[in-house]
Amino acid sequence: MVALVVALGVVVLLLAVLVAGLLRSHADILKSLHDLGVGVGDPGAADADPQAPHPWPTSTRGPGDAVPVTMGPPLPPERNSTSAPTVAGVTPDGHALAVSMTGGDHLTLLAFLSSGCASCSGFWKAFHRPGELGLPDRTRLVVVTKGPDREIPAEVAAQSPRSLPVVMSTEAWDDYEVPGSPFFVLVDAAGGRRIGEGVANHIHQVVDLVRRADVDARPLGAVGHGPVAAGGLDGPERERANDAELRRAGVLPGDPSLYPASLDDLYGRSDQPGAPAPVRRTA
Secondary structure (H helix, E strand, O other): OHHHHHHHHHHHHHHHHHHHHHHHHHHHHHHHHHHHOOOOOOOOOOOOOOOOOOOOOOOOOOOOOOOOOOOOOOOOOOOOOOEOOOEEEEOOOOOEEEEOOOOOOOEEEEEEOOOOOHHHHHHHHHHOOHHHOOOOOOEEEEEEEOOOOOOOHHHHHHHOOOOOOEEEOHHHHHHOOOOOOOEEEEEEOOOOEEEEEEEOOOHHHHHHHHHHHHHHHOOOOOOOOOOOOOOOOOHHHHHHHHHHHHHHOOOOOOOHHHOOOOHHHHHOOOOOOOOOOOOOOOO
C-alpha cells in the first residue's frame, strides 16, 4: 500500500512539472509574438486610428500596437468590391498600353496569367484561337501579367497571342486583388463594375460563366423567354424585377408552381398522355 501511494505521488509530481513546462512554453511563445507585433494587441486601443490604412506588420511596430489582420495591400477609399480601374502597363515589347473598363455595352474578360504558371499553359494555348473559344460576341478578352519587374518580357511575348491585348502590370494585380494565377475578372463596361471573378482550371469553365453573366446582364426580355434579370440589378432590385416578370406571365404569389413538392409537380404525372417516360435505374 505504501509503495502504491509513493508511486501515485511521483506520477502526480511528474504531471505537475509537465503542465508547468507547457504553460511556460506557451507564455514564451505569446511573448515572442507580442514582441514581433504579430496578431496581438487590443484593436480598440485609443491610439489606433480606425480610418487609417493598415500596413503589413513590420519590426518597427511597438509591442503594444494593434495589428489588424489584412489579406493584401490596403485599398484606396474610392475602391470597393465591384470597382473596375483602368488596366495600365506595358506590352511585352515595351510599348505603353492602357485598357479602360468603361464605355460601351461590351463585357471585358481580364485573364490574369503568368508565363511560368503550369496551370496557365492551357489558357495561353487556347487564347491563340480566340474565335474558337465560344465567348459571347460582345466579350473583349484582355490578358494581364505582372510587370517587367516580376515577369520576363521575352517569355511573355513568346506565349502571347498576337490578336489579343497583353498588358504587363503589377499594379493591375493589386487593383483587382488577384490572389494568384490563373484568375479571371469579368467587367460590365456599361456600368463600369465587376460582375464576376474567380479561378478556373479549364477555358470551358470560364466560357460557361461568361455566357451566364452575359444573359444575366441583358435587359428584361432581351434573351429567350421567361423571367430574365434586368441588367445591373442586384439584391432586392433583382427580386422585384423577377417578380414583375412572373406577374406578367400570370404567376402570382402563392401559385402552386412556385412550391413543387415532387417531381410530378415539375414534369407532370408520368401516367398522363404525352408525359416523359420515367427514368429506370439499373444496377
